[in-house]
Amino acid sequence: MSGAPAAAENARWQARLELGLADRAGRTVVAHQRHQGPLTVQRPFYPEGAPCHLYLLHPPGGVVGGDRLEVRVRVEAGAHALITTPGAAKFYRSAGPRADQVQHLEVAAGGVLEWFPQENILFPGAQLCASTAVDLAPGARFLGAEVHCLGRPAISERFAQGRADLRLRVSRAGVPLLLERLLVTAGQGLDGPTGLRGLPVTGTLLASGADASDLAAVRAHPGGAGDRPGADHTRAAPTPLWAATLLGDLLMVRTLAPTTEPVQRLFIALWGILRPRLLGRPACPPRIWAT
Numbered sequence: 001m002s003g004a005p006a007a008a009e010n011a012r013w014q015a016r017l018e019l020g021l022a023d024r025a026g027r028t029v030v031a032h033q034r035h036q037g038p039l040t041v042q043r044p045f046y047p048e049g050a051p052c053h054l055y056l057l058h059p060p061g062g063v064v065g066g067d068r069l070e071v072r073v074r075v076e077a078g079a080h081a082l083i084t085t086p087g088a089a090k091f092y093r094s095a096g097p098r099a100d101q102v103q104h105l106e107v108a109a110g111g112v113l114e115w116f117p118q119e120n121i122l123f124p125g126a127q128l129c130a131s132t133a134v135d136l137a138p139g140a141r142f143l144g145a146e147v148h149c150l151g152r153p154a155i156s157e158r159f160a161q162g163r164a165d166l167r168l169r170v171s172r173a174g175v176p177l178l179l180e181r182l183l184v185t186a187g188q189g190l191d192g193p194t195g196l197r198g199l200p201v202t203g204t205l206l207a208s209g210a211d212a213s214d215l216a217a218v219r220a221h222p223g224g225a226g227d228r229p230g231a232d233h234t235r236a237a238p239t240p241l242w243a244a245t246l247l248g249d250l251l252m253v254r255t256l257a258p259t260t261e262p263v264q265r266l267f268i269a270l271w272g273i274l275r276p277r278l279l280g281r282p283a284c285p286p287r288i289w290a291t
Contacts, residue, residue, distance in 0.1 A: 012066040012097075015039035019071075021052060021111075023078035028052035031076070039069060048284040051080040055288055056117065058089065063101070065094025065127055070102040075111035075140075080279075082114040084286050088149075088260075089118070093125030093162070101130040107140035112279060115144030116271070116286075119201075119260045122150050124161050131167040136208060138173055143274060145267045147203040149260050150184060150196070159200065160187040170206060170250060177250045178206070199241070199256040203263045207274050210251035217273050218244045218253065221266075240266055 017039040020032030027050050033041070038059045045053040056071065063069065075081055091099055101120070107113045115134075122128055134142055148166055150159035163185045170178040182189070182202065189195040196202060207214070240257035253270060257263045272283040 012064070013037050013060060014068050015058070016070040017041070017056070017072070019054075019073045020076065021074070021079045021081045021113075022076040023050075026050055028079040028081055030054070032074075039071070045287070047287070048281065051082060051112075051281075051284075053286050054081060054083045055286070056083060056085045058085075061087075062090040062092050063099045063128075064092050065097035065099055068100040068102070070100075070104075072104045072106075073113065073115075074106045075108060075113045077108045077110040079108075080112040080114075082116070082284075082286065084288060085117040086288050086291075087118055089120045091120060091122045091126040091128045093123050094127040096127070098127040098129055098163075101128065103130075103132040104135070105133065105142075105144075106135045107137065107142055109137040109139035111137075112141045113144070114275075115142070116267075117146070119147035119149050119203075119264075121152065122148065122159055122162065122164055124151055124157055124159050126159075126162045126164070128163070129165040129167075132169070134170040134206075135174075136170070136172045136177075140172075140208070141279065142170075142206065142208045143271065143278065145203060145205040145271075147201065147260060147263050147267070148182075150190065150200045150202070153200050153259050158187065159184060159190065162186070168204065170208075172208075177208075177247060178252065180204075197241070197256055199258055201240075201255075201257040201260050201263055203240075203253075203255045203257070203267065205253040205255075205267050205270055207251040207278055209249055209278050210246060210274070211249065212246065214274060214277050215244060215246045215251055217277065218251065218270055221269060221273060242266060 015037030018034040022031035166182040168180040242255035
């Protein structure tokens with residue numbers, strides 16, 4: 001099947017979720033929640049005490065042309081939230097209309113947000129504009145990642161048709177730390193040294209509050225050797241291409257890979273290195289990552 005059922009094109013979702021996370025007596029709670037359409041969260045989990053683990057839910061599972069998914073998260077001072085998703089977001093082939101994914105993440109001074117949704121999978125022919133904005137106050141901490149899979153490499157299906165407009169912005173106190181845009185149209189940009197080198201999966205890992213010693217610790221990782229909970233290690237997986245750099249105190253890891261699995265393993269391994277160094281906590285993978 002090359003895309004969603006034709007009937008799905010007629011079911012356009014305008015979904016919006018607002019979340020406010022706050023510290024209450026030493027535990028992070030959902031102090032504010034408002035949603036419209038099929039976008040919500042499960043009840044909070046507390047596998048490590050005070051930090052709150054949340055799973056974003058989009059029950060339809062897939063996104064078609066004309067859909068809009070908007071997520072706004074604010075983490076207040078003293079609060080610590082880890083947000084992930086149960087599975088990949090699938091953006092299906094469109095007959096023409098564009099789908100929008102808008103994510104605005106705001107962290108107050110003294111707040112911590114860990115943002116680790118599963119990957120976005122763009123079916124050939126998808127029309128997507130995905131925008132993530134991270135606004136940090138001085139003293140706020142952010143650890144997060146985004147992974148995009150252009151096409152379906154498992155069945156050798158390239159993103160030769162469609163449009164992917166992928167935007168990422170990180171700022172502190174209104175001053176931009178990172179402004180990035182990847183535009184792939186009708187296959188242009190998938191190949192070559194100035195494009196994606198023919199590798200359909202691209203990922204970005206970010207960590208604020210880092211220094212040169214954190215960068216050295218990340219670079220010392222051999223690459224792709226980290227274990228993903230529940231992963232099948234009976235077959236060797238390819239090692240992704242990746243590099244790390246420091247922009248002020250913002251550590252950034254960029255990667256390209258033939259499939260999503262090696263990127264997931266790499267990012268979880270690097271998260272396991274950075275979390276104790278930057279947040280003073282050992283890695284505590286959400287249970288959903290083991291399924």
